[in-house]
Amino acid sequence: MKEDPILSVQNLAIAYKTRKGYIQAVRDVSFEIMPGENLGLVGESGCGKSTVAYSLVGFLGRNGRITNGRIIFKGQDMQSLDEKTLRKLRGAHIAMVYQEPMSSLNPTMRIGRQLAEALAAHTDLPAEEIRQRCIKALQDVYMPEPESILARYPHQLSGGQQQRVCIAMAMLNQPELLIMDEPTTALDVTVEAAVLDLVAELQEKFRTATLYISHNLGVIARVADKVGVMYAGELVELASTEQIYTHPLHPYTVGLMRCLPDVDAPRGTRELHPIPGRVPSPAEVPAGCIFAPRCEYAVPECSAGRPSFQEIAPGHFARCWRAREWLENPLWTKKPAKSSTYVCAKPESEEPILKVEDVRTYYPVPFTTVRSLIGLEKRRYVRAVDGVSLSVDCGYTLGIVGESGCGKSSLARTIVGLETPTGGKMEFLGIDISNEPVERRRREVIRHLQMVFQNPDGTLNPSYTVGDQIAMSLKRFRVVPANEVYGRVVQLLEAVKLNETYYHRLPRQLSGGEKQRVGIARAIASNPKMVICDEPVSALDVSVQAAVLMLLQEIQQQFQTAMILISHDLSSVRFFSDYVAVMYLGKIVEYGQVEEIFSPPSHPYTAALLAAVPRPDPTLKQEFVRLSGEIPSPVNPPAGCRFHTRCPYKLGEICEREEPPARRMSMDHVIYCHLPADTLQAIHPVIRRSA
Amino acid sequence: MAVDSTMIRITPAQLRWRRFKESVGLIFASPTAVLGLVIVLIWVFIAAFAPYLTHYTPYEQDYKNINKGPSAQHILGTDHLGRDVWARVAFGARTILLLAPISVGVAFLLGMVLGLPAGYFGGWVDELVMRILDSIMAFPTILLYMIIISAVGASPVNVVIAIAIGGAPGIARLIRALTLDIRTREYVAAARLRGDRPVQIMFREILPNCRGPLIVDLLLRIGYAAFYIGTLGFLGLGLPPPTPDWGGMVQEGHKFMTTNVWPVLSATVAIVTLVVGLNLFADGLREETMRYQ
Amino acid sequence: MARYIIRRLFTMVITMLVVSIIIFAVVEIAPGNVARNILGAYATPEQEKSMENQLGLDRPVAIRYISWLFGSDWQAERKIGRPLKEIVIQQGTVERFRQWWAVDEDGSLVRWGIQDGQLYKYTRQPDGSTVGVPDEGAWKTDENGVQYFWGVDNANRAVLWVKGQGSVEYRYEYSGWRKFENAPVDYIPLTKGLLRGDAGISLRYRAPVSELIASRLKNSGILAALAFLVSMPMGLLLGLLAGLNEGKPADRIISLFGLVTAASPDFATGIFLIMIFSLWLKILPGATVFASSTAILDNPKMLILPVLTASLVEMGYILRITRASVVEVVQSNYVRTAILKGLTRTQVVLRHVLRNSLLAPITVIMLHVNWLIGGLVVVESVFGYPGLGNFILNAALYKDVYAIEAASMFLILLAVGTQLIADIIYSFLNPRVRYA
């Protein structure tokens, strides 16, 4: 006999009231969640995922309204419930975990009270019993010393711990339905991996039906039994995880899978296929198929009418006129990787363009005491970069990876001269630039060492037009005569796949991807010999990331620019770099050619990073090197090997005491670790294809 | 890359006009702002056309009519010296509508000169500037004005100076706070990376991007300036008589209130409507810009 | 936490130092100097010069600043070579004045004077009278053979006499100018300095400023405290109501009310209230007339309008700040969490909204104490209320410099002190600061 679903959503439509009238944020969404089932909802930001989630608990804010459809939770129509019944459902039967754990916890209330409150609202348990259950819940999410956690305030916990607390809070009443809205998006990969483990384990243990929302296909593949793909407010595809990943029936789903680099694909074996255009805002959805303007399979009929959400194969729904064609004629299957033609040949003779030796960048910790204010206490420093040496050759790309806060950006800012190093030596084009902030550098140096920034919203000055901002660089460095500036700006805009119409636009009239392109055009305006890209794509929608990455690669090949690509995303680094440096707490732990980094022998930290990346492939069984604990504070980095507090291979005292030696594994490949070479050789994240 | 077909070939002038319309639209989107603007504009109108709106000068005395209520001759009556109250209110509008913006303008210049470097350079520059600003802000505003005016004497210039000194720390703090935020933006780093000097960065990259909150703040401050010009006048520290000055009118008429409320009532209503109007305008604008972002 | 407080104390001290410099600079160095302010326009240049000398105004600015803040007695002691002592003379119960004496070797209190070209030493008797004896032996001789003597005269000054070279001294007394021959050539007015509680003598009232301030402080304190007690809870409550009902009619009405009351100058509010309650309804007095300035509580009815005026402006301000804060907190993610936990609306408001949304107003309100103080000046002036504000206003109008300086310093110390307390309260309420 078929079980009844816990939750059934039928033809749900939600609108937000704004100045310009109602905006239809969600249209015609239907799905069901069975007891114990985990439904993943995937899509880019702004697609309406969170709106759906909040509608399930009747919390759409004052301006949101369900305009159509029904939400049926355990047989009850949620819209017919009065406020009181709804309140009894919230927290007890339907619980939620949010994207930003820090802001989701009350900053002025102890964790213990915040947890207890969730229980007290729905039960009459005595205080002591409530306390015991809170402790138990914290133990379930592997919080160390739960008793002391109860007495703490949210700001005293790290991001990962806060999210564990939120999960514990959600699980306290053993809800039938758990909604998780991007619970790991704000976290580092290694922390994310641990939280995902936890989610999987709780799922196993309590069999809670879950709606798991993420923009990351890899994460969804890890946790979900069934996947719904959302695009511009509509559910475009819904099927079992297996089906979605092996036999997608909607061009958008395929687009999402093809546009991202694959961390397991050696350099040069994969091409990226960006989805052209951008996600339409809910106010301007096209008639007909909403995906038509970006769909490479669109035929004229597609724009004529809106396709319905149909069951194409058993249990496999899609919203595409041509879905049945794809059944016989698969849109995409995981192609065997093409063989790589990539060779990384290090030029023998040439001097490196950039040499960095033992560079340190410390930021003073602000004075917090009177004693320090009047100089009685030793000044304390954040050791953001603490002795980094590397070199970059003309026309090559160096990738730098590491978790957030490990000093990647500080290193980049130090090299371009935005920060002054505390110590060490830097040479660019043979000129010593160690102690020169950018204000004191020669114009020739500045001109040839440019930077692309992370945040598209901050990268352009909102007060000037796109063209003016690019032109300013051209004029300053006298790249072309004054009367040719306009023409040159247009050329540059075209080089980044924009055009002349963008010249007079203000930044706020551009999308994130477009802003990032303008940032790139500005950086290459002076024909620099080297460009440093600090997380150039990580703030962009996934469908746009690929296009920007490819653009960077194209520019690099066209102009033979040397590049440093800084990223926390190992797959884009593997896609793009010739050399890679792995950083941890201000130091480089491994350095080598790209394929050397991504295959054994590996530093334990590199292996852990690699293992933590969630793969968008449910058939892969990952066995993880799990890191315990969190990244220590760079004010007081651990002595000896900085990684020893979290290293699963720690040798013992020697790792706590002595700086690890550089172990040269090949001509370019260096690993800083006390482990002997053959042990390093054996360290590898095991990824197995399930039978 | 799909090119947005609606953006075909627009001249810079058209774009500027479009942006201008957008900003004006911002004002009209808020009923509060419109109400405030209307009130303020009424006063601007009265001030501009004061000589045409009354038969009297604010100084001439009608000895036959002293401390009289409204009549056909004197629509708001006369004060204790037989001067026409409406004429004094209308000309008083000139005084306040001139002095308030000027003193805020001076305060803005001072605040900018202090706040921009403090925020941009930080360190000891910031520490020094902040200590001085904190100290000025520790003064009860009225007290600061009283001390300054009693030291330098009451005159239009001195009122402007006093109000500028009193207002500058607030503006400097605001500019500093905005600068602290904006200087971490990446476009400032980009400007440094094309070799811009600190002064260029402060004035070209940072200041223009402070304008949203700054405009709202300056508008509010014009309201406060009017508030304080009135108060100084009331305390007898404003413009020396017989200058038509609303605060001064209240001060002079105060003693005769039991016999004739009109001078006091008119001047009080005038100052309250003007200040409330400015506040409504600034408030409406602030809410609108916040929504806009 | 303790560190935080110490740090705040430290900056407060620096702030007060800078404040004292500003006050001193503006009041004393400003054009239209002090002597002229006191003497009016009719003094002759000689009279003016003598007066400046007597008041110590011809000494370097830095010395004057130090004397004003830390006293001049220790400077004079070094010149005189004897310890100096200030005694307080009690006449009846209220009237008091202070006298400076030098302490002689035998412990008796002495002063000096010149009579017929001769130096006399006057010793104070237990009954307050003095006995003078010639003290010609006290003259000292410098390297040029000039005989001089530093002593204390009968006008609380350390003075320098030079034998045979007496200058002319002009004193301005009730009867007019008086001229003295054989006067000293240099003067140091004796004071303990502001920091040691000596605020100088009011030029207008000819009484110690500190006592004048003390007598008015109570009145202003009562007014301020009552205004605070009315405006604070009302402002917080109305702000909370408005914030919780954002966008609804209740919010619009309260907000508009807050804007109008906060934007109206205090004097305008006062005038309106007088017109309504005093001239029109005739139920409350429109001015305060007290039998004695110490008896303001005898007629509470007279306090109503001043308190109401001071409260209204303040309340409008508190209301607006609170409302903004509540609106922000209500939209915060943690309030969303609380609602989705299944708490009732009351629980959400009491446990999550209230505390967090009061954090911001508390600091801002306390920062606003100096506003309230400024408001007192105006309110007291509107109602003729015998308080500190009125006192300062009159001091400013009459250029009573010592009174302005001392009263300003006192009020600012009060304001800064309250802000410090606010900071401490804030850090208690906000664990992010408490556990920093």
Ligand SMILES: Nc1ncnc2c1ncn2[C@@H]1O[C@H](COP(=O)(O)OP(=O)(O)O)[C@@H](O)[C@H]1O
């Ligand atoms: N301007 C600064 N002042 C103080 N600390 C900073 C500053 N910039 C970065 N840090 C600190 O330095 C460390 C490294 O930061 P960052 O270079 O941004 O790392 P990543 O690029 O890997 O995210 C972090 O602890 C960060 O908080």
Ligand code: SF4
């Ligand atoms: S309906 Fe047409 S346009 Fe839409 S997704 Fe399918 S093929 Fe593409």
Ligand code: SF4
């Ligand atoms: S040195 Fe020791 S602690 Fe560090 S990575 Fe190697 S084994 Fe781990």
Ligand SMILES: [Mg+2]
């Ligand atoms: Mg970074």
